[in-house]
């Protein structure tokens with residue numbers, strides 16, 4: 001079995017913000033209405049609202065509630081990793097790469113109490129062919145608050161067939177009936 005790593009390879013280049021990437025301040029639309037991370041149609045989801053930054057970077061806030069507990073009054077680590085996965089994966093909107101998470105490394109540096117507002121950031125660090133390397137973190141209660149969680153990730157660009165060939169037929173068929181359930185990379189209105 002391959003021992004995978006997330007180190008940026010020597011042939012990687014700096015990520016390029018696509019000329020048609022949304023402007024700083026733009027709130028990215030959900031990529032799938034039933035996504036656990038950002039979908040409005042997902043009652044148990046995180047409902048993250050992700051905002052485009054000045055470079056190849058994004059920000060979001062995430063309010064930790066009693067629904068997110070792992071230990072009494074503290075956030076579940078896997079759930080915090082999910083929030084980071086979401087804001088990292090959405091970087092593909094800036095580089096115009098439709099990606100899935102191949103690897104996600106998370107450091108939990110401080111406990112995150114219920115009632116915390118986490119200020120999340122992500123940025124694209126490098127691109128090597130289909131591979132997008134990214135990093136992100138979550139600050140406690142203020143954009144410059146203490147770092148509670150941080151992550152490094154590798155995303156791999158995939159075609160539409162990744163979803164159509166692997167997703168359950170019921171959900172794929174539902175998109176066929178209602179294409180507004182998904183937003184493809186680049187398929188949004190910047191100035192509605």
Ligand SMILES: CCCCC/C=C\C/C=C\C/C=C\C/C=C\CCCC(=O)SCCNC(=O)CCNC(=O)[C@H](O)C(C)(C)COP(=O)(O)OP(=O)(O)OC[C@H]1O[C@@H](n2cnc3c(N)ncnc32)[C@H](O)[C@@H]1OP(=O)(O)O
Pocket residue numbers: 004005006031032037085086087088089090092098099100101102103129130131154156158160163164172175182183184185
């Ligand atoms: C009609 C329906 C359409 C629906 C579409 C709707 C929306 C989607 C569009 C955009 C998404 C937008 C935003 C995303 C927002 C949120 C983020 C959430 C994202 C997720 O939550 S997504 C779920 C979890 N995710 C998976 O479910 C992936 C399962 N997985 C696979 O599907 C394959 O594993 C895949 C595709 C990753 C690779 O497979 P593959 O066959 O295409 O390519 P291959 O294996 O050759 O890897 C290529 C190069 O990556 C290196 N590599 C691969 N894996 C590595 C690892 N772990 N560590 C280090 N390096 C790794 C290789 O070493 C090689 O490197 P090299 O080229 O240098 O040799």
